[in-house]
Amino acid sequence: MKYDYDLLVIGAGSGGVRAARIAAGHGKKVAICEADQVGGTCVIRGCVPKKLMVYASQYNKLFKAAKTFGWDIDSRFDWPTLLHNKNAEINRLNGIYLNLLANAGVALIEGHGSFIDPHTVDIAGKSYSAEHILIATGGRPSVPDIPGSEHVITSNEALELPALPESITINGGGYIAVEFAGIFNALGVAVNLVYRGPQILRGFDAEVAAFAQQSFAEAGVQVMTDTEILAVESTASGLLCQTNQGPLASEVVMFATGRQANTDRLNLAAAGIATQANGQVVVDREQRTSVANVFAVGDVCNQDNLTPVAIREGHYLVDRLYAGGQQFPEYDHIPTTVFSQPEIGTCGLTEADARHQYPNIECFTSTFRAMKYAMSEVSEKTFMKIVVNADTDQVLGMHVVGADGGEMIQGFAVALKQGLTKTQLNRTIGIHPTSAEEFVTL
Template sequence: MKYDYDLLVIGAGSGGVRAARIAAGYGKRVAICEGDKVGGTCVIRGCVPKKLFVYASQYSKMFKAAKTFGWDIQSQFNWPELLQNKDAEINRLNGIYLNLLANAGVELIRGFGTFVDAHNIKIAEKTYSAERILIATGGSPTVPDIPGKEHVITSNEALDLPQLPASITINGGGYIAVEFACIFNALGVKVNLVYRGPQILRTFDSEIAAFAQQSFIDAGINVFTDTSISAVEKTEAGLVCKSNQADITSDVVFFATGRQANTERLNLTKVGIATQANGQVVVDEEQRTSLEHVFAVGDVSNQDNLTPVAIREGHYLVDRLYAGGEQYPDYDFIPTTVFCQPEIGTCGLTEDEARAQHANIKTYTSTFRAMKYAMSDVNEKTLMKIVVNEDTDQVLGMHVCGADGGEMIQGFGVALKQGLTKTQLNSTIGIHPTSAEEFVTL
């Protein structure tokens, strides 16, 4: 049978775009469909605009410390200007993605894709056939079905609020919740951070998470733990969050309580593609779904919802399909960052994970005030932690909560991936004066 395309990719986010470009480079007939801007969650409504907001919010701390370094700065924040410049940058990146696809010879089809049958996809009232199909539709934030959910925003809307609120209640304890809590707090908004469990950032090292939580409290964020919001009511005083602890009132209520895979429109049940309860597509180690010729990469199919993971999955998949590639993504020692303030950088096992897997674990920690704040009244501190298997001397995890934590952990992540030992770490000469040198002197 002759198909319209060798490969049709549904979803033009980071993973889908990479897969499409590489496949076209191998001389394949490739199309990609997208019903929104090309670039996906990360570029359009995720990590890129959020990081721009993080940069904007960090200036308040820099201005606070500036006087001790001889700078007398008078500053005033302009929220609409930030939004305007953010949108301009997103449009620029969208244009780059469009050029990447065009230059690679990938046909862009505007519209959302829906399975008609195993090899045919309907896009904007027209049907296209493909020998192989790749699902790369990503995920979206969800709001639980509670009374008043219509008054709640998610991270999508938080990036485009028409005006900066005086107060905001953020429900959630994961990285999205704490990142936005720190952003709005640093911009002068009264922030309530509400989490149903006893400790925010529960999937991170518990010592790092506790340190971060206390840092948020010290910075002025109202942290409510063991608190579950059951309803949101609109009143003259504002939006009131009803909870098991107390009513919490604010101008805006923002839920960061989970994400769901974007599979609802795909009509997967019609063609027998299996999904999980959260809509994620079930795949094997080949990224293959329950249909032999249909694959899935990125947030739509796995738990490591990270842009570099989606890119790697898409690239390796296409290499295996069309170029005899033999590489598979390795999900161990994936460095990651929470762009809160102070910033968290982490790679490898937490202390609890390490103790569950190995008999003899030793940890090394250091808490200090970074030199950049030493002369100012900015009291933010840094915590560094190393987790070591004493039986093998291998470093199983490295964690930092402090300024530039992500930049630090990226480099150390390379060493961890290669089996770094504590002896090797100790033999490395540090760069002085830096915060990162503490890792090689612990």
């Protein structure tokens, strides 16, 4: 049977764009459909704009430290300027993605993709067929169905607020919640960080999470654990959250309580594609769905909702399909960073996970004040932790809470992936004076 395309990709985010480009480079006829700007969550309403806002918010702390170094700075923050320049950068990146697709020879079709059958997709009322179809539609924020949920914003709207609020209540304790708590707090907004569990940053090393939570509180964020928002009411002065701990008022309420896969508009049943209870597409090691010619990559099918993971999956997939590739993504030792303030960088096992898997574990920790803040009024501290298998000397996990934590952990992640030992770490000469040198002297 002759198809319109060799590969049709639904969703032009990081994973989908990479797969489309590489497949076209292998000489295949490729199309990609997208109903929004090209670039996906990461570029348009995720990692990139969020980190631009993190950068903006960090200047407040830098200006405080600058006085100690002889700089007398009279500063004033302007939210509209940040939004304008952030949007200009997003548009620039969108243009780059468009050029990458065009230069690769990938056809861009505007509109939502919806399956008609395993080989055919409807896009804006027109049907397109393909030998292989790749689902790369990513995910979106989810808000629980509680009274007053219509008054709540998510991270999407937080990136586009018309004015900087005087106060905000952020519901959640994961990456997105703590990152936006740090952004708004540093910009002078009164922040309530509400989490229903006893400790924010669930899944992270317990000492890391506790240190980070204390750091957020010391920076001015009101962290409220064991607190659940039951309803949100609109009042003359703003919004009122009804919680199990009593009422909580703020100008804006943001929920960062999880994300869901963008599968509801795909009409997956028409193609017989299986999903999990949470809507995510079920895939095997090959990224293949329950239908032999349909694949999925990225947040639409993963627990590791990270841009580099989606990119690697998409790239390796089309190499296997069209170029005899034999590589598969490896999900161990994935380094990750929470762009909170202070920043969290981590790779490998937490202490709890290590003790569950190995009989003899040794941990090394250090807490100190970074040199850049030592002379200033900024009291932020850095925490580092190394988790070691005492029987083999292998380093199982490395964690840091502090300035540039992500930049530090990226380099150490390479060594962790290769089986780094504590002895090898200690034999490495540190770069002095840096915070990172602490890792090789613990």
